């Protein structure tokens with residue numbers, strides 16, 4: 001049965017969308033694959049493609065088992081809850097960690113955990129020394145909430161966590177009875193850029209949340225990987241959170257398209273675009289928040305006194321979608337989009353020299369007010385009439 005798929009042009013790719021790599025759109029190959037997917041009830045473990053996806057990703061990560069979750073947030077939250085037993089306890093992570101900043105206080109509500117957010121002394125990633133000086137020991141002191149899980153992110157802010165630092169941290173966690181979780185929303189990017197096999201990262205963590213819906217381009221899903229006992233309990237908590245998926249074969253098959261594809265080349269292409277933009281920013285004295293190791297370029301709007309709203313509007317002037325200082329590349333972005341976003345950034349930077357903007361409050365990655373569009377894809381706000 002050949003299905004002629006006429007995807008409307010505007011839905012074919014996210015070639016001009018630099019808001020996030022979550023905006024990648026499904027390809028015709030993925031949609032056609034879904035048409036031939038298995039159709040069992042995955043809650044009862046009866047869906048072949050779901051099981052194949054879980055086992056494929058777990059094997060790549062060197063883990064015994066995997067669990068298909070509808071989102072990275074769900075995968076992270078049930079992972080961290082599964083590691084925890086008797087409160088009071090705490091989770092230590094980077095102050096920018098998604099599990100702390102963008103998962104709606106799930107750790108406090110679902111896990112009743114206190115979070116210890118740490119600002120890395122090197123400005124980029126936590127070292128073992130940072131962890132040792134901030135963790136709460138389980139020494140019987142009744143004032144504290146002992147740290148039971150360390151949640152690291154790789155990549156973090158687009159930065160590849162150095163393997164040797166992860167090895168040091170893992171050894172210390174084992175000596176101190178602490179579990180180690182990895183938010184691997186962009187672990188594929190770390191693997192592609194560092195050439196460290198996923199299995200080598202996998203050996204260092206008790207659990208990894210591996211997203212398929214970010215740079216890998218799947219429309220839905222993450223795989224939580226760990227040992228069999230851990231995944232069995234995580235599955236129980238996934239069901240409790242309403243995360244049991246029935247006939248998930250179709251979305252599993254779409255994700256498998258990417259895992260079976262040459263994903264490394266696709267990711268390295270997106271990284272090359274980010275590296276070019278980072279070089280451009282450096283050439284023009286535009287400050288960056290962190291090294292552009294992989295697919296993200298974080299412009300330091302605060303240091304540049306750039307107004308994020310001006311940047312978003314300049315982006316639309318050049319037909320590029322932005323939502324703040326983070327410029328997110330993915331495999332559907334083109335070189336032409338790169339050239340256009342350079343113009344938007346440089347014009348915003350020049351504008352800031354005459355109109356410096358002091359960012360009050362935290363910088364936001366996601367700024368819904370700048371990106372809402374109507375059903376025709378037109379920006380709702382007066383962006384067209386902007387005066388910048």
Ligand SMILES: Cc1ncc(COP(=O)(O)O)c(C=O)c1O
Nearest residue numbers: 022071072073074098183185213
């Ligand atoms: C680092 C990181 N972790 C976890 C998530 C959560 O993934 P999801 O949006 O699928 O819940 C995201 C979002 O893209 C993320 O950037």
Ligand SMILES: C[C@@H](O)[C@H](N)C(=O)O
Nearest residue numbers: 020021022102365366
């Ligand atoms: C906004 C945030 O939740 C999302 N994970 C992103 O990176 O775009």
